[in-house]
Amino acid sequence: MTTEVLWISAAEISALNIPMQDIMERVEAGFASVGRGETEMPAKIGIHPRENCFIHAMPCYVGGEDLAGIKCISGYPPNPAKGHPYITGLMVLCDPATGLPLAVMDAAWITAWRTGAASGVYARHFGNQDSASVALIGTGVQARTNLLAMKEVFPRLDTVFCQDISDEAMARFINDMQPLLPKAEFVACPDIPAAVGDADVLITCTPIVEAPERPVARSMIKPDCLAIAVDYDAALNADVFAGGHFTCDNFNQYTWTREQGGYFRNGYPGPADIDADMGEICSGAKEGLRAGQRGAVLMGIASHDVMTAALVHEKALAAGIGTEVKL
Ligand SMILES: NC(=O)c1ccc[n+]([C@@H]2O[C@H](COP(=O)([O-])OP(=O)(O)OC[C@H]3O[C@@H](n4cnc5c(N)ncnc54)[C@H](O)[C@@H]3O)[C@@H](O)[C@H]2O)c1
Structure with a gap:
């Protein structure tokens, strides 16, 4: 027996022009499914062939939607200097009935967009609708999709504070993103305090490292700033979360990574300090909070990938995009 598999390249996915709102809806449905206990989703496991580099395996069965898949995703900080993206990988969508x-x-496109979408879903439940400014620390791929998601959630968004160790990366970011938010003022900031001090929303997107410097301290940000770490514990000091409302995307994955993975140590919230995970929020078991000290660590979970890959697959089939290859 031969089986055909649809190969869908990054350029083909990109050409589908899938709106951020559609991805946010799928990611939210995935969160809700996790919250209702319908998914099988072990915490992501990984190998680390080089210092600060990872290759993660992320399987998930989304029961309510009857979707299954697994992502193999690498993060290599030295890659950009070699002309490769930092994040690369493959996503396999499987038939749950036959495997x-x-x-x-x-998987790079999926990872970029579903991660921005997950921040958007968090902001949809926890954001103050009057938020007008966003600070982005690390203006690479993630900063772009996270900003696109914030644009969907905050209609008054008019200021984007940017900070990156590379002036060139910051200039590229502003050049790429200004046309997509034509009315917003983009401010290239010389350092982190200048970027985060007046922001209503803060999103950190720097490389995840084994010995994090965590340069953003609570004293630098507004008391009610909505703080989102996309980069594990690399950029936000533990005091950003201390005493406030703390959310993670998934309780099991966060606590497993804290206990087994070596991240989220030295003052980061422990299991008893987690006020909610996004499964609880999106399934309606708990409610968001729109004021006060709020922060989240959104590590990225495999339900996002399966839900987004299924959307890509549907759209690709409808558009006749992709290449059938024999197994
Ligand atoms: N949570 C998730 O679901 C998820 C998904 C994908 C990626 N990530 C993480 O998001 C982060 C960003 O990924 P990306 O694909 O945007 O990478 P990227 O390489 O495209 O961008 C990272 C940017 O950070 C800048 N940078 C490096 N060190 C910095 C520092 N100390 N201060 C300010 N800027 C700094 C770099 O110059 C670069 O422009 C990584 O940690 C990655 O692992 C998380």
């Missing part, structure tokens, strides 16, 4: 692979696709 056969249905589609194999680029």
Whole structure:
């Protein structure tokens, strides 16, 4: 027997022009499914062939939606200097009835967009609707999709504070993103305090490292700033979360990574300090909070990938995009 698998490249996915709102809806449905206990989603496991580098395996069965898949995703900080992206990988969408692979696709696009979407879903439940400014620390791929998601959530967004160790990366970011938010003022900031001091929303997107410097301290930000770490514990000092409302995307994955993975130590919230995970929020078991000290660590969970890959697969089939290859 031969089986055909649909190969969908990064350029093909990108050409589908899937709106951020559609991805946010799928990511939210995935969160809700996790919250209702319908998914099988072990914490992501990884190998570390080089210092500060990871290759993660992220399987998930989203029961209510009957979708299954697994992502193999690498993060290599030295890659940009070699002309490769920091994040690369493959996503395999499987038929839950037979286990056969249905589609194999680029996972960098999926990772970029579903991660921005997850921040958007968090902000949808926890954001103050009057928020007008966002600070982005680390203006690479993630900063772009996270900003696109904030644009969907905060209609009054008019100021984007940017900070990056590379002036060139910051200039590229502003050049790429200004046309997508034409009315917003983009401010290239010389250092972190200048970037975060007046921000209503703060999102950190720097490389995850084994010995984090955590340069953003609570004293630098507004008391009611909505703080989102996309980069594990690399940028936000533990005091950013201390005493406030703390959310993670998934209780099991956060606590497993804290206990087994070596991240989120030295003052980061422990299991008893987690006020909610996004599964609880999106399934309606707990409610968001729109004022006061609020922060989240959104590590990225495999339900996002399966839900987003299924959306890509549907759109690719409808548009006749992709290449059938034999197994
Ligand atoms: N939570 C998730 O679901 C998820 C998903 C994908 C990526 N990530 C993480 O998001 C982070 C960003 O990924 P990316 O794909 O945008 O990477 P990227 O390489 O495109 O961008 C990272 C940017 O950070 C800048 N930078 C490095 N050190 C810095 C510092 N100390 N201060 C300010 N800027 C600094 C770099 O110059 C670069 O522009 C990584 O940690 C990655 O692992 C998280």
